[in-house]
Amino acid sequence: MKSKKVSLRQLERYPVYLNFLLSLRNSGIDKVSSRQIADMMSCSEEQVRKDLQLISPKKALPGRQREVGDLIEYLKNFLGYKKINEAILIGVGHLGSALMSFRGFGDFGLEIVAGFDIDPALVNSTLAEKPIYDLGELSRIIFEKNIKIAILTTPKSVSQDIVDKLVSLGIVAIWNFVPMHLDAPKEIVIENFDFAASLAILAHRINQKT
Amino acid sequence: MKSKKVSLRQLERYPVYLNFLLSLRNSGIDKVSSRQIADMMSCSEEQVRKDLQLISPKKALPGRQREVGDLIEYLKNFLGYKKINEAILIGVGHLGSALMSFRGFGDFGLEIVAGFDIDPALVNSTLAEKPIYDLGELSRIIFEKNIKIAILTTPKSVSQDIVDKLVSLGIVAIWNFVPMHLDAPKEIVIENFDFAASLAILAHRINQKT
DNA sequence: TAGATTGTTAATCGATTAACAATC
DNA sequence: TAGATTGTTAATCGATTAACAATC
Numbered sequence: 001m002k003s004k005k006v007s008l009r010q011l012e013r014y015p016v017y018l019n020f021l022l023s024l025r026n027s028g029i030d031k032v033s034s035r036q037i038a039d040m041m042s043c044s045e046e047q048v049r050k051d052l053q054l055i056s057p058k059k060a061l062p063g064r065q066r067e068v069g070d071l072i073e074y075l076k077n078f079l080g081y082k083k084i085n086e087a088i089l090i091g092v093g094h095l096g097s098a099l100m101s102f103r104g105f106g107d108f109g110l111e112i113v114a115g116f117d118i119d120p121a122l123v124n125s126t127l128a129e130k131p132i133y134d135l136g137e138l139s140r141i142i143f144e145k146n147i148k149i150a151i152l153t154t155p156k157s158v159s160q161d162i163v164d165k166l167v168s169l170g171i172v173a174i175w176n177f178v179p180m181h182l183d184a185p186k187e188i189v190i191e192n193f194d195f196a197a198s199l200a201i202l203a204h205r206i207n208q209k210t
Numbered sequence: 211m212k213s214k215k216v217s218l219r220q221l222e223r224y225p226v227y228l229n230f231l232l233s234l235r236n237s238g239i240d241k242v243s244s245r246q247i248a249d250m251m252s253c254s255e256e257q258v259r260k261d262l263q264l265i266s267p268k269k270a271l272p273g274r275q276r277e278v279g280d281l282i283e284y285l286k287n288f289l290g291y292k293k294i295n296e297a298i299l300i301g302v303g304h305l306g307s308a309l310m311s312f313r314g315f316g317d318f319g320l321e322i323v324a325g326f327d328i329d330p331a332l333v334n335s336t337l338a339e340k341p342i343y344d345l346g347e348l349s350r351i352i353f354e355k356n357i358k359i360a361i362l363t364t365p366k367s368v369s370q371d372i373v374d375k376l377v378s379l380g381i382v383a384i385w386n387f388v389p390m391h392l393d394a395p396k397e398i399v400i401e402n403f404d405f406a407a408s409l410a411i412l413a414h415r416i417n418q419k420t
Numbered sequence: 421t422a423g424a425t426t427g428t429t430a431a432t433c434g435a436t437t438a439a440c441a442a443t444c
Numbered sequence: 445t446a447g448a449t450t451g452t453t454a455a456t457c458g459a460t461t462a463a464c465a466a467t468c
Contacts, residue, residue, distance in 0.1 A: 033448085034450080060450060060451080061450075062449060062451070063447080063448050063449050064448085064449070065448090066449095066450090
């Protein structure tokens with residue numbers, strides 16, 4: 001494991017680098033300078049270099065541009081996109097089914113192996129070749145498949161109860177798409193994916209213009 | 211308009227405060243201390259106070275807790291959730307239809323007034339009482355309704371072309387759900403809502419534990 | 421009045437930027 | 445070799461935390 005500390009801001013930039021490098025490789029480009037990356041990110045090239053140095057096992061050669069392929073490898077390794085984590089999804093509504101149908105999570109080291117809901121019309125059907133179980137089977141599936149990650153796309157009203165349940169069943173990380181604060185013991189990783197924050201920034205940036 | 215500068219980090223916290231305060235009010239609680247809010251956020255109470263001071267038109271009384279209702283008002287005003295911005299959504303796929311069906315955007319000052327797609331099965335139908343138009347009608351609708359904000363949920367391959375089109379039609383802000391970098395003139399506000407970043411942080415935090 | 425909690429100012433911490441030497 | 449681009453170190457900048465005076 002890396003010992004150097006990474007700030008959250010920095011961490012958020014790595015997937016953006018990776019995306020950009022993948023698209024470069026797609027266009028047949030195999031060398032890249034920190035300046036090019038910086039232009040895309042609208043940030044300084046020093047920052048790009050610092051970021052990339054942190055995740056590069058071997059130094060780049062001064063004067064020579066970096067190899068796109070190498071950087072992609074470094075980034076994928078660092079971000080843990082090489083090994084796949086299995087996750088379950090709770091709440092197969094609009095958003096939940098969109099996520100279950102999304103094919104690209106494998107590229108990010110995540111695989112949704114099952115969905116859970118209470119709607120009889122959904123239970124025991126499949127979506128994107130993944131089974132949907134009744135919420136009552138939560139403990140059985142988590143135990144059988146040794147699941148550690150849950151994706152939460154439930155209605156607000158039941159979300160906290162489900163979190164309590166998940167925690168008691170040994171889930172260690174929750175990716176929360178429900179726009180509310182969830183209580184959980186400190187050792188549980190809860191990552192809130194909150195569009196309210198993104199929307200607030202959008203609105204603020206629009207207002208700055210005027 | 212507020213003249214004090216707000217950092218992005220800070221801006222991201224305001225919707226979380228608002229959410230928490232709304233749930234407090236829901237539980238019939240009408241007073242709150244910065245300590246309570248700080249506990250929920252897992253941050254320092256000084257930070258909470260600084261943040262709230264910035265958006266409060268009048269000072270809180272030393273020694274007395276803050277009024278939940280007042281804070282909610284301040285936050286909604288500051289975040290611009292009082293006036294509604296009309297937006298269109300391009301790409302009515304899984305994610306696009308989930309967003310169009312989501313009823314809660316009004317609370318955040320946004321309203322999706324129409325969707326666009328090229329699928330004949332979708333075009334001229336409605337979703338959540340909102341019309342879906344053929345992409346060819348983009349310029350007409352944007353012009354007629356004087357739309358300034360577009361939500362992008364298109365396939366990667368066509369996204370950049372659509373962005374170019376949107377820019378040429380006078381769109382000033384794009385809320386981008388497509389996991390790729392989009393090129394646009396500097397004066398266009400592009401807010402990327404990228405789950406790759408959120409997922410990277412989740413994975414990193416899980417790995418920290420082990 | 422005493423306790424609680426506030427706002428303000430100063431100190432610390434961390435991240436970004438700038439300058440420059442190193443070298444392919 | 446000269447030009448390009450790198451990594452490293454130091455300087456700046458901004459945000460968070462700590463200390464404390466103010467007052468309901």
